[in-house]
């Protein structure tokens with residue numbers, strides 16, 4: 001398989017901050033195209049893609065495995081205990097070996113972006129970040145696909161994001177802020193906000209595009225008439241929080257019918273998995289304005305777009 005980065009090197013999708021706005025728009029259009037059935041043949045026929053998940057996953061792992069197969073690639077799946085990384089082999093040596101055999105590696109790691117950067121520090125195997133502690137770029141692709149399919153545009157959309165400034169929020173902020181006139185209102189518990197460097201970066205993108213990224217740590221005076229209300233699980237991948245009293249901090253940030261009704265026309269988004277009764281009530285998640293399960297399906301189309309963009 002040939003590379004497509006324009007310099008003979010394989011593309012990676014490790015952070016959205018590596019992807020310029022034009023290419024991000026192209027990725028979203030590719031994803032919407034897949035959702036609408038515009039697939040021609042098996043563009044990844046002959047490719048072999050590693051699917052390496054060190055953390056639990058239902059949607060992302062299934063989406064990338066299905067996407068690779070639908071595009072004609074073959075896959076090798078690695079669980080958390082399968083690679084010699086566990087017995088002390090370095091990430092650099094792992095990358096050197098895998099890149100001689102695989103065309104792409106989709107990886108959900110447990111650590112920092114450094115690990116993914118080390119995997120991507122070679123030129124023959126694309127590396128796709130399937131969620132790291134800091135950022136979940138392919139979730140944002142699915143989210144933008146969902147908004148695009150629902151509203152027919154991204155420009156000018158207003159989104160209220162309620163909950164932890166986790167990897168989903170980071171990716172959403174880095175993505176939505178590129179599109180003119182968008183407004184992302186984040187309401188995050190104090191001490192659980194966006195990574196400060198990411199906040200600066202997203203606000204920089206917003207300043208350049210005429211968008212807004214605004215973060216506050218309370219639920220007072222919610223913005224009215226947003227297009228979407230988005231929340232996320234309080235314990236990403238089930239991870240405990242060191243503060244034993246974290247639930248008291250998070251409790252006011254539950255999305256219930258009153259929060260959703262603060263914007264009567266808004267749709268409801270959730271990256272899933274959900275815990276009904278924690279970050280969202282069942283009434284909202286299972287209600288008529290929820291498009292969370294369409295959003296989950298869109299992970300398949302965004303995975304197809306990411307794989308084709310990186311590997312074809």
Ligand code: CP
Pocket residue numbers: 056057058059060061131139271272273
């Ligand atoms: N939203 C998401 O990444 O879901 P999984 O953890 O199930 O992959």
